[in-house]
Amino acid sequence: MVIKLASAVLAILGGISGAMLLFWILNKLVESLGHRWEDRIKPWAFAGPAILAIGVYLIYPAVVTVQLSFANATSTTYVGLANYKDLLTSSDFLGVLLNNLLWILIVPAGTIVLGLGVAVLADRLRPRGERVTKTAIFLPMAISMVGAATIWRTIYEYQPEGETQTGLLNAVQGLFHAGPTFWYSIETLHLNSLLLMVILIWTQAGYSMVLLSSAIKATPEETIEAARIDGANERRIFFRIIVPQIKGTIITVFITVLIGVMKVFDIVYVTTNGAFNTDVIGRRFYNELFTNGNAGYAATIVVLLMLAITPVLIVQVRHFKAEEAGR
Amino acid sequence: MTDIMDPPRAGGSRTKPSRRSLRAKSADGRGGGMVTGAATWPVRIVLTFACVVWLMPIAGLLINSFRTRDSQFNSGWWSVFGNPLDATQWTLNNYDRVLSSADANGANMGEAFINSLVVTVPATVIPILIAAFAAYAFTFMTWRGRNVIFVVIVGLLVVPNQVALVPLLKLYGQLGINQTFLAVWLTHLGFGMPLAVYIFRGYMSGLPGEIIESAKIDGASHFTTFWRLIVPMSVPALASFAIFQFLWVWNDLLVALLFLGRGENTVLTVALQGLQGQTGQGRELIPAAGFVTIIVPVLVFLSLQRFFIRGMTTGAVKG
Numbered sequence: 001m002v003i004k005l006a007s008a009v010l011a012i013l014g015g016i017s018g019a020m021l022l023f024w025i026l027n028k029l030v031e032s033l034g035h036r037w038e039d040r041i042k043p044w045a046f047a048g049p050a051i052l053a054i055g056v057y058l059i060y061p062a063v064v065t066v067q068l069s070f071a072n073a074t075s076t077t078y079v080g081l082a083n084y085k086d087l088l089t090s091s092d093f094l095g096v097l098l099n100n101l102l103w104i105l106i107v108p109a110g111t112i113v114l115g116l117g118v119a120v121l122a123d124r125l126r127p128r129g130e131r132v133t134k135t136a137i138f139l140p141m142a143i144s145m146v147g148a149a150t151i152w153r154t155i156y157e158y159q160p161e162g163e164t165q166t167g168l169l170n171a172v173q174g175l176f177h178a179g180p181t182f183w184y185s186i187e188t189l190h191l192n193s194l195l196l197m198v199i200l201i202w203t204q205a206g207y208s209m210v211l212l213s214s215a216i217k218a219t220p221e222e223t224i225e226a227a228r229i230d231g232a233n234e235r236r237i238f239f240r241i242i243v244p245q246i247k248g249t250i251i252t253v254f255i256t257v258l259i260g261v262m263k264v265f266d267i268v269y270v271t272t273n274g275a276f277n278t279d280v281i282g283r284r285f286y287n288e289l290f291t292n293g294n295a296g297y298a299a300t301i302v303v304l305l306m307l308a309i310t311p312v313l314i315v316q317v318r319h320f321k322a323e324e325a326g327r
Numbered sequence: 328m329t330d331i332m333d334p335p336r337a338g339g340s341r342t343k344p345s346r347r348s349l350r351a352k353s354a355d356g357r358g359g360g361m362v363t364g365a366a367t368w369p370v371r372i373v374l375t376f377a378c379v380v381w382l383m384p385i386a387g388l389l390i391n392s393f394r395t396r397d398s399q400f401n402s403g404w405w406s407v408f409g410n411p412l413d414a415t416q417w418t419l420n421n422y423d424r425v426l427s428s429a430d431a432n433g434a435n436m437g438e439a440f441i442n443s444l445v446v447t448v449p450a451t452v453i454p455i456l457i458a459a460f461a462a463y464a465f466t467f468m469t470w471r472g473r474n475v476i477f478v479v480i481v482g483l484l485v486v487p488n489q490v491a492l493v494p495l496l497k498l499y500g501q502l503g504i505n506q507t508f509l510a511v512w513l514t515h516l517g518f519g520m521p522l523a524v525y526i527f528r529g530y531m532s533g534l535p536g537e538i539i540e541s542a543k544i545d546g547a548s549h550f551t552t553f554w555r556l557i558v559p560m561s562v563p564a565l566a567s568f569a570i571f572q573f574l575w576v577w578n579d580l581l582v583a584l585l586f587l588g589r590g591e592n593t594v595l596t597v598a599l600q601g602l603q604g605q606t607g608q609g610r611e612l613i614p615a616a617g618f619v620t621i622i623v624p625v626l627v628f629l630s631l632q633r634f635f636i637r638g639m640t641t642g643a644v645k646g
Binding site for chain 2: 004005007008011012015016019020023024027031040042043044046047049050051053054056057058059060061062064065068075118121122124125129132133135136137138139140141142143144145146147149150151152153154155163164165166167168171202207210211255259262263265266269270271282285286289290295298299302305306309312313316317320321
């Protein structure tokens with residue numbers, strides 16, 4: 001334990017002083033080159049280490065992953081499109097994709113509706129009440145998915161019939177003399193997946209609430225007053241005046257939650273580990289890579305995920321460029 | 328991760344005060360402009376209910392973590408509200424066993440806690456300097472390729488880290504650093520870099536340009552300007568990123584699972600996940616283990632909440 005702590009302290013000191021030294025040396029080297037070269041090379045001395053880290057940890061591996069997706073399980077020979085064909089024709093994997101689609105359709109929308117609802121209502125409380133409410137809703141954001149799944153055992157837990165039910169849902173069911181239900185096994189209407197989505201929404205609603213709340217507060221008073229003078233009711237004002245003005249923030253929240261949802265892994269891995277038709281691509285990827293040791297399938301799954309995220313990426317870049325132009 | 332941070336430019340989110348008042352209205356939608364705090368009882372009840380529902384699972388976990396094995400299994404966590412003074416149901420034993428290394432079912436969360444700290448602190452601190460230098464170059468220097476590279480970084484914000492894992496696992500295997508802290512530090516350093524550079528650049532480009540100009544006129548080099556001016560002025564952005572990265576690394580399961588595994592270097596999230604399968608002996612320890620896992624991020628979050636929220640909102644409100 002002492003050794004570990006020492007190594008952590010060493011890593012911090014070494015990492016920081018190492019980085020400082022690196023930049024200092026790079027800077028000195030560049031400055032010794034004389035003015036003409038200095039201006040050209042200095043940006044690379046400053047940005048170089050970060051660009052290198054991004055290249056080594058994201059860009060280079062992404063290229064290799066694409067390459068591996070055309071290779072066999074142990075990455076020894078190329079197999080063309082076989083991995084893609086195998087996965088996209090397996091009804092099992094298509095079921096996984098369907099599950100992901102459900103997550104995508106439900107979680108971002110649910111997060112926004114809940115966050116917006118709390119933001120609008122809490123806005124009417126006194127500042128202190130508003131602060132307390134928001135903290136309560138926001139708090140789960142600090143909790144890991146593993147922690148959240150553990151926490152939700154207090155609600156979803158199941159004991160065999162005849163034993164005391166220690167999960168809230170089953171205890172409530174017991175009051176109505178309905179038998180205990182092993183919730184994670186109920187595939188009807190994807191109920192089990194829905195219950196897992198609830199956990200994710202629970203952690204994310206606060207994020208959406210905070211962003212939407214400040215967007216609502218930033219809408220100009222006059223627009224609302226004008227509508228009110230024209231005789232619009234509150235519902236109309238909300239949907240016709242406020243929502244259009246906070247559309248940009250809604251999109252921001254939607255994209256952020258969407259990306260999180262597309263690669264969701266922890267919740268499913270910790271609760272059902274993909275059983276009972278709850279599997280998602282994030283967990284399937286881990287399973288192929290680690291449990292089955294099939295690097296080909298694992299890489300193919302990630303490439304498919306990348307393709308699915310590409311439209312989001314394009315929106316993101318466009319959004320950024322538009323914002324830059326407005327600076 | 329669109330727009331999580333931007334510099335606090337005009338019209339940010341700190342427009343809390345009384346101009347809100349006109350919009351605070353009764354829930355039925357009639358009633359004119361009332362002052363803030365004009366929430367009607369239905370609104371208060373709905374919000375109180377929402378807060379209770381939101382915090383209830385956490386309360387359940389906390390309560391169970393202090394209950395004996397028997398009371399945990401023979402009655403639901405809510406039953407303590409009926410007999411809170413019955414001392415026989417309460418115990419600190421769960422925490423004792425969870426944290427000790429001697430208990431066979433305890434998953435040794437004490438050591439995992441240390442491991443989590445060992446992983447998280449360097450992985451949070453080290454990227455900051457590297458990213459800040461890069462952000463300076465992207466903001467205050469003109470060079471070929473600057474815009475193209477930055478657009479690539481913006482695009483990478485949405486790219487899932489999974490794209491890197493298969494090759495990294497192979498690479499670390501070849502280098503022989505699988506299952507070491509070094510592997511995890513480096514991985515988080517790389518994965519956190521796009522967000523860090525993006526956040527810092529967004530903040531720096533909102534800093535008053537005149538100050539940098541006058542520093543240049545006074546003959547200060549970029550290096551001096553960076554250290555003496557930009558870093559001190561960017562502290563809010565640096566701190567915001569530090570909080571994000573700290574929560575992200577502490578709460579991460581996938582990277583820890585792949586590159587540290589379940590050996591002696593295992594972190595809290597992985598250890599807690601390992602406990603979930605317990606059905607017999609040790610099941611009573613899950614709530615305490617869960618609480619040990621979440622307590623640090625929750626405290627960090629609660630104490631730095633204002634900072635965190637300000638960081639998140641100032642940019643995004645512009646929409």
